[in-house]
Amino acid sequence: MRIAEIxxxxxxxxxxxxxxxxxxxxxxxxxxxxxLESTIKxxxxxxxxxxLPDSVSAALGLSLxxxxxxxxxxxxxxxxVWKLSYRLWNTCVDLSxxxxxxxxxxxxxxxxxxxxxLFLTADVAGIPSPEFKASLFFYKTxxxxxxxxxxxLANNCxxxxxxxxxxxxxxxxxxxxxxxxxxxxxxxxxxAAWEVSDRNLAIALLNRSKNVLFGVSRNYNxxxxxxxxFGKNLLVVSEVSVVKNALKLMNDALELCEKGLKVVxxxxxxxxxxxxxxxxxxxxAAAHLQSDEFESxxxxxxxxxxxxxxxxxxxxxxxxxxxxxLGLGRYGEAEKELRGMVVNKxxxxxxxxxxxxxxxxAAGAAGAETVKGVFMGLLxxxxxxxxxxxxxxxxMVGNGLTSGExxxxxxxxxxxxxxxxxxxxxFDREGAAKERTTMHALLWNCATEHFRSKDYLLSAxxxxxxxxxxxxxxxxxxxxxxxxxxxxxxxxxxxxxxRAEEYINExxxxxxxxxSAFLKFKIFLQKNDHDSAIxxxxxxxxxxxxxxxFLSLSAHEAVACRSLPVATASLSQLLxxxxxxxxxxxxxxxxxxxxxTILNQDSANDPDILKHMKQAHERQSEIGADRFFGKCxxxxxxxxxxxxxxxxxGVRTGQDKIYDLSAEFFKLASDFYGIVDDGETEGNNVMVxxxxxxxxxxxxxDERQRKGTLLExxxxxxxxxxxxxGKILMSSSANNRKNDDEVADIEPNFFFIYTWxxxxxxxxxxxxxxxxxxxxxNFASSKSCNPKHLLQIGIEASQGARSNPEVxxxxxxxxxxxxxxxxxxxxxxxxxxxxxxISMGTIHKGDSDDDSIMxxxxxxxxxxxxxxxxxxxxxxxxxxxxxxxxxxxxxxKMGQTxxxxxxxxxxxxxxxxxxxxxxYRSCMEEYLAGFEKKLSGQEKGEMRSVVVS
Numbered sequence: 001m002r003i004a005e006i007x008x009x010x011x012x013x014x015x016x017x018x019x020x021x022x023x024x025x026x027x028x029x030x031x032x033x034x035x036l037e038s039t040i041k042x043x044x045x046x047x048x049x050x051x052l053p054d055s056v057s058a059a060l061g062l063s064l065x066x067x068x069x070x071x072x073x074x075x076x077x078x079x080x081v082w083k084l085s086y087r088l089w090n091t092c093v094d095l096s097x098x099x100x101x102x103x104x105x106x107x108x109x110x111x112x113x114x115x116x117x118l119f120l121t122a123d124v125a126g127i128p129s130p131e132f133k134a135s136l137f138f139y140k141t142x143x144x145x146x147x148x149x150x151x152x153l154a155n156n157c158x159x160x161x162x163x164x165x166x167x168x169x170x171x172x173x174x175x176x177x178x179x180x181x182x183x184x185x186x187x188x189x190x191x192a193a194w195e196v197s198d199r200n201l202a203i204a205l206l207n208r209s210k211n212v213l214f215g216v217s218r219n220y221n222x223x224x225x226x227x228x229x230f231g232k233n234l235l236v237v238s239e240v241s242v243v244k245n246a247l248k249l250m251n252d253a254l255e256l257c258e259k260g261l262k263v264v265x266x267x268x269x270x271x272x273x274x275x276x277x278x279x280x281x282x283x284x285a286a287a288h289l290q291s292d293e294f295e296s297x298x299x300x301x302x303x304x305x306x307x308x309x310x311x312x313x314x315x316x317x318x319x320x321x322x323x324x325x326l327g328l329g330r331y332g333e334a335e336k337e338l339r340g341m342v343v344n345k346x347x348x349x350x351x352x353x354x355x356x357x358x359x360x361x362a363a364g365a366a367g368a369e370t371v372k373g374v375f376m377g378l379l380x381x382x383x384x385x386x387x388x389x390x391x392x393x394x395x396m397v398g399n400g401l402t403s404g405e406x407x408x409x410x411x412x413x414x415x416x417x418x419x420x421x422x423x424x425x426x427f428d429r430e431g432a433a434k435e436r437t438t439m440h441a442l443l444w445n446c447a448t449e450h451f452r453s454k455d456y457l458l459s460a461x462x463x464x465x466x467x468x469x470x471x472x473x474x475x476x477x478x479x480x481x482x483x484x485x486x487x488x489x490x491x492x493x494x495x496x497x498x499r500a501e502e503y504i505n506e507x508x509x510x511x512x513x514x515x516s517a518f519l520k521f522k523i524f525l526q527k528n529d530h531d532s533a534i535x536x537x538x539x540x541x542x543x544x545x546x547x548x549x550f551l552s553l554s555a556h557e558a559v560a561c562r563s564l565p566v567a568t569a570s571l572s573q574l575l576x577x578x579x580x581x582x583x584x585x586x587x588x589x590x591x592x593x594x595x596x597t598i599l600n601q602d603s604a605n606d607p608d609i610l611k612h613m614k615q616a617h618e619r620q621s622e623i624g625a626d627r628f629f630g631k632c633x634x635x636x637x638x639x640x641x642x643x644x645x646x647x648x649x650g651v652r653t654g655q656d657k658i659y660d661l662s663a664e665f666f667k668l669a670s671d672f673y674g675i676v677d678d679g680e681t682e683g684n685n686v687m688v689x690x691x692x693x694x695x696x697x698x699x700x701x702d703e704r705q706r707k708g709t710l711l712e713x714x715x716x717x718x719x720x721x722x723x724x725x726g727k728i729l730m731s732s733s734a735n736n737r738k739n740d741d742e743v744a745d746i747e748p749n750f751f752f753i754y755t756w757x758x759x760x761x762x763x764x765x766x767x768x769x770x771x772x773x774x775x776x777x778n779f780a781s782s783k784s785c786n787p788k789h790l791l792q793i794g795i796e797a798s799q800g801a802r803s804n805p806e807v808x809x810x811x812x813x814x815x816x817x818x819x820x821x822x823x824x825x826x827x828x829x830x831x832x833x834x835x836x837x838i839s840m841g842t843i844h845k846g847d848s849d850d851d852s853i854m855x856x857x858x859x860x861x862x863x864x865x866x867x868x869x870x871x872x873x874x875x876x877x878x879x880x881x882x883x884x885x886x887x888x889x890x891x892x893k894m895g896q897t898x899x900x901x902x903x904x905x906x907x908x909x910x911x912x913x914x915x916x917x918x919x920y921r922s923c924m925e926e927y928l929a930g931f932e933k934k935l936s937g938q939e940k941g942e943m944r945s946v947v948v949s
Contacts, residue, residue: 278307289327440466
């Protein structure tokens with residue numbers, strides 16, 4: 001509101017600019033006041049339709065600062081400042097009244113300047129009660145800051161206003177407006193302190209306000225109202241100590257009401273105070289209820305009902321009384337209050353339903369029948385409109401669901417109400433379409449909550465009742481189909497599969513879509529009808545609203561039901577869309593990986609795993625590794641997953657002796673490991689080499705297991721693979737020979753398997769004998785070689801129709817040299833190698849190379865020299881001695897005495913080294929002596945040979 005301008009003497013009714021110049025007497029005062037007036041004039045010309053510019057408050061603030069630095073002022077200047085302040089204030093009021101917009105901060109700043117101008121000149125002479133007028137400016141400005149939620153600025157204004165009137169003798173104040181301002185200031189400061197959570201100061205200021213009531217009933221009402229407001233605010237907090245503080249504030253409010261009624265003079269004011277007293281008593285009862293002081297609640301209710309003529313009939317009294325009786329466990333009295341509320345048609349439906357809910361929550365299952373009877377009695381009050389029924393049902397189901405038996409009882413009450421034909425008839429009336437939709441949504445949401453809590457039976461009942469509010473008609477067939485689908489879900493949860501199938505069939509008749517198809521798929525899964533489930537998956541893409549997400553969901557559901565064939569069919573169907581080039585949310589490699597993971601749950605699926613992993617490799621070849629696997633670290637992890645799993649499957653099938661699959665898996669692993677990653681020039685060559693070696697060895701093992709014969713083309717393909725592995729092996733071996741180190745990352749066993757496999761395959765080709773020898777020599781020269789490997793190669797090369805004497809001789813000789821070079825040779829192996837060499841020399845060379853065989857026996861003798869007894873295998877030593885002696889038989893028969901004598905001597909020398917051959921040795925010595933005697937006596941005739949057996 002505008003504030004009346006100050007009345008000036010005739011000397012002051014001149015043009016403002018002239019007056020300023022004439023009266024200020026000081027150039028600085030004149031300049032500051034002129035600038036201030038100029039800014040105010042520009043503000044007076046400002047259009048209310050435009051927002052206030054920031055420059056106005058800034059200019060006024062600057063003028064105020066300059067002016068404050070020139071204090072003190074002569075009284076004439078103070079009067080001009082007051083006039084300018086009032087002009088500024090009234091201009092702000094006019095702008096505010098002319099604009100429909102909310103008061104802005106810029107507007108508040110202008111009001112603040114107006115108040116500060118008066119604060120500078122509050123001691124002006126010639127103006128009645130200048131302190132109160134200046135204080136009023138600050139009070140009103142503070143209220144604006146308070147409304148803008150700027151509580152610090154508001155409190156600053158209230159404090160300045162208080163300081164201005166703090167020295168005024170309260171008893172000397174007679175003006176009603178000035179008395180009211182003193183009270184209003186205290187109340188405003190109290191509210192501001194409360195907003196910044198300074199409750200102690202807020203209450204202290206309320207208590208201080210009791211000194212400025214001046215015996216006016218209106219002031220008692222205002223202060224009591226503020227006490228009650230603070231008390232109500234504290235009731236929101238459920239802490240016991242806080243509720244006690246709330247009660248104290250409300251009791252203060254009640255006491256002020258009583259005092260106000262003693263000084264009241266008008267009938268209207270009497271009624272206001274009495275109403276405030278009743279309201280305060282009701283909140284005191286609520287506070288006692290919150291503190292579980294039920295007896296005190298009942299006392300308050302009794303006082304309220306007995307006060308005045310007819311008592312207080314506020315709807316909350318019955319609720320308070322009922323809750324208090326419930327708290328005391330006296331359900332009979334609580335039921336009486338509840339039934340009395342039903343009869344009292346003045347009680348709003350919302351209050352009544354809240355009371356029913358409280359009664360039900362406290363009484364539980366014991367009060368279920370009472371609640372049901374009372375609730376159905378309310379039906380007579382709901383026949384007026386469908387909206388009334390909606391409000392009742394909304395109260396029952398809209399505040400969250402209880403649990404256990406209470407939830408079921410409440411749901412039963414609601415379903416009985418909404419299925420009553422009288423209620424349904426309300427929504428069939430003309431013009432009730434909106435209410436019918438609302439009721440359907442209400443029941444639907446309630447059923448959804450039950451569904452989420454997995455109470456499928458209650459959920460199904462609610463969904464069925466919601467269908468009562470869906471009209472039969474073409475325009476509603478989609479909504480009805482949706483209802484049938486959710487009912488199908490409920491009965492799926494209850495495992496009532498036949499009933500679920502009935503509902504989904506009805507839904508398909510009304511609206512065939514992908515959701516119905518998917519639910520039917522779930523039913524087939526639950527019935528373990530895998531064939532029908534797979535057929536349903538294959539039919540899904542024909543739905544108009546089909547998306548590939550449903551195939552992913554189908555696979556997920558199938559895995560959850562442990563139906564691996566269905567899961568595989570779903571993912572295989574999903575892969576078809578990638579092959580067609582469609583953009584998908586999930587990357588193709590993830591689908592392949594998931595498919596392999598699912599199939600891996602049963603080892604019988606190994607052939608299918610191989611098929612899909614081959615498909616994955618083909619796809620990456622088609623579209624590129626970066627697009628298929630992904631880039632950088634993600635792509636590297638995906639590629640390594642496929643490569644590693646192909647390796648693991650190869651190992652597993654190999655251990656299970658399914659060598660054909662093992663060979664394929666290892667071959668696939670080499671392909672995956674050979675894929676070049678982003679930023680690399682070559683793949684994982686070490687794992688490529690290992691995978692190829694194991695793949696070829698599995699091919700050979702498969703041939704031997706099935707006792708078949710590899711075709712020449714298959715042999716050459718295997719040799720080509722091994723050639724690739726050989727290059728890697730040779731490269732690694734060459735690099736490490738430079739560093740005088742072992743072959744990096746490739747275990748010696750793999751070099752041996754490679755050599756053995758290649759040797760085996762070369763033996764299948766007629767022109768590869770020299771290649772076999774070169775292969776074994778390369779292996780023997782590597783640091784991966786050890787005597788056991790050479791022994792095995794030698795044995796392999798010495799046996800069968802495709803034996804290679806050159807290779808076996810080389811392998812045995814190299815093995816023997818390696819064994820003898822060891823600090824502690826394995827003489828059992830040494831003996832075995834010597835026997836093999838002697839046997840091979842005998843078979844392949846015969847008597848034509850007698851000296852080389854003789855040298856082997858001598859080498860054996862030299863080896864045994866110096867050994868402890870038994871260190872060289874005795875049986876092998878006996879074999880050497882006996883075979884050497886027996887070799888003399890033929891030369892004896894042929895008359896080759898010198899040769900015979902050499903064999904006898906070496907046999908005897910060996911026998912000397914063998915424990916347990918004393919009798920043999922004596923016989924040998926006796927025969928040799930006789931043989932030499934006959935030779936020396938030049939006896940004629942054929943000598944009889946002695947063969948040791």
